[in-house]
Amino acid sequence: MKATGTRPKIIATTDGKGVVGHAGARLLADLAEVTGLCGQFSHALAGLRQRDSGHDPGRVAVDVAVMIADGGEAIADLAVLRGQPELFGSVASDATAWRVLSGAAGSGLGGLRAARAAAREVAWAQRYETRGGLPSSMAGDRPVAGLVLDIDASIVVAHSEKEQAGKTWKRTFGFHPLFCFLDNTTEALSGLLRTGSAGSNTTADHITVLDQALAQIPDPHRYGTPILIRADTAGGTYGFLAHVRSLRQQGMDTCFSVGVPITEPIRAAISTAGKDMWQPALDADGGVRDGAQIAEITHLVDPQLLANYPPGTRMLVRRERPHPGAQLDLFDTINEMRHQVFATDTATGSLQYLEVRHRAHARVEDRIRCGKNTGFGRFPSRQFAINTVWLELALTGIDLLAWLQLLLLDGELAKAEPKKLRYRLLHTAARITRGARQVRLRIAASWPWAAELAAAFTRLAALPRPVT
Template identity: 70%
Template sequence: MQTIASRPKVVVTADGRGVVGHAGTRLLTDLADATGLTGGFGDALAVAGRRAGGHDPGRVALDVAVMIADGGRAIADLGVLRAQPELFGLVASDPTAWRALELIDAAALGRLRAARAAAREIAWAQLCETRGALPASTAAGRDVPGLVLDIDATIVITHSEKEHATPTWKRTFGYHPLACYLDNTREALAAILRPGRAGSNTASDHITVLDLALAQIPDPHRHGTDILVRTDAAGHTTAFLHHVRSLREHGLSTCFSVGVPITAPIRDAIGHATAWIDALDTDGEPRDGAQVVELTHLVAAHVLAGYPAGTRLIARRERPHPGAQLDLFDTIEGWRHQVIATDTPIGGGSIQYLEVRHRGHARVEDRIRCGKNTGFGRFPSRVFAINAAWLELALTGQDLLAWTQHLLLDGELARAEPHRLRYQVLHVAARITHGARRTFLRIHASWPWATELATAFARLAALPRPAT
């Protein structure tokens, strides 16, 4: 019989001293200081004569954002930070945090967004100085020039009555936020909280989110840099596409790549297409059983009449995998079809490249899944304005995680999803000791990621700071 080693027996007491948990989360608070985010939030919420229980409302909001990044799902989770003042300083009580969130009206929300943009400019400058450049989005095994913005919506189910929570098109109940992520860095640039009944293809909402996202991009990168805007078929409205095109009049080099519903004229064009060529995988190799073709010259003239000039249609067909849901047209043809519209001109890449470039938009689903695990999968209040503020702080928490990974970490940790990052780095325990007028945070030498964590703190201390 095999002998199973038993765990060592332990005696549990509640009298330990000098031990702290969530030691790696200190990276987030200090990075907020290093990028000017803490001070920016303080200025944004510095309402004359209004302080939340003696606490600076901006600092309270920042602590909530850090708590969300750390995996907190409710205001009560601030207790984890509050219980460790030797590591996180004085953290507001739950009632004080609620009062601070109540101060965030529409005007304050705008100031918080401006503070995030200012901190992002510093973070990007630090990234360019320490790592050489911003990361590039990739498609077909090559870098996509410039910046790639992905817009998508998601359903957040609520299990209690909340202001503006309504039935959704999926026959659930809750909210329907619309968000924009930067594919290059995984940053959560912008999002708006919408009632559950909000339409998937509401052009005005897409325009609002895009404009908020562009306002988050520092001027040196917003002007003179190619900006690709990607959406699924929900973004396929001529009003939105014309807005993307109109941004060129303001000095932005924008173009779009959006999914297209397959209507009868498009099905007719697909039926007449003969110049199919092999599609590509994400690594740039031919994809077995998939083909692409340009439809621009095959569709009836009225189909493209409302689009911005130069819009092109590209179709992809692929043998369906078992269990794929097909419409009648796909069932008859024996292929699964997808169509995209883009205004990238001829010469901006082969149709194979443009099609696989658009398929990279699917990564936004991972961003949103991680976002729901970082704040906006659950809204804490019955009041819509507080939930909108919570959403903005959730975006802030996601940015702090992205900046931490790009500025301070390497290898797998720099690419890890939030759950793994918390489990291996942020939630580590450590001992606090004092000596030579300094405070030491001592991570156990046997922790597998102790060296990476110590290196991250060293890099944080060495980050260039903005001139004051």
């Protein structure tokens, strides 16, 4: 057997000059500039500035968002940016960053949200001008018309005593935040930090998160584009669906697709569904899914139950052979099939398409999983108000990653999860040189993604700038 080659011997020293790490993270910092986010944050937090020579609070907030997008988990991780002034400029101390987060709590939170909305409008305009429109949300290998908003909650465990952390329904201790993501672009439109004991199907919280998400959408899209709002059974409350329907009176073309709990009246409707009502369900790629069927049971549901939903609501049910280890209730066990029911007020479209469109809501779980590695999986402060600001900056970091992919990347990297982006692009090492009145970021020619990183910087320089 041929032995593998040995690694070259090395000697580590600390006298390197002009060498920087996390070179790709500069893309995120520059995106905050060219979308106007940095200026908007500065305006929103202008009242926190103590002296002209001090750090701009808006710039400090942007640096925290960039650090979070780059994979940082604590304020102390700002040292990665601060230790490379030739790449990131002057970065505030940890103490200054804490003061900014504390000062932004409360009334400053609304300003940060408004700043994000203004920057999003610019980013979307840049996308339209350079690449011809937003991506479509896909279901069954078909595009979904308009925008698709996915709402879901998740448990964030706290490993120490923090204000408003509490016992969760999963018998853990921490928080139970609620989020809304835009499926078309993976942007994090809104998030609501809640105590661990907050209910899953709280109507008021769902309305708050949805309204904050809609406020993030630029006016031409909010009022001129179909908007589908998806949620699991937690979002299937009568009050929330009535609110979604009421948005039409404000000029928004909204509709819903939400899970429905299988109560006794729903079980009765499923039981009376004839064999001829069932048709094959589809896979995510549009092919027929073996062992899964769907049917519409609207006309079989108790009219008194249906009257609680907005007019035109349809009830659809999916059944499939349970996977090994699936947890079934007594109804499913007797029928030897697993059932799921959802409600929608979309009047047209095949049952197969409507069902696979609803099932695509599961992608929000991937968004939340990635988000927990992008800031909101660990809240740094004991104070609830500071953690709400941290959450807003985490959502900003997720947006910066989304804009990076929307505006600057192609191919596989344009669809990659944050972990892959960090490993391949953001954490790339490079060398900074100066000459002919220019500063050059020299990426190693042997780096497998050097061309993609250089191309991203080229596209960044060519982006149209907002008029100030």
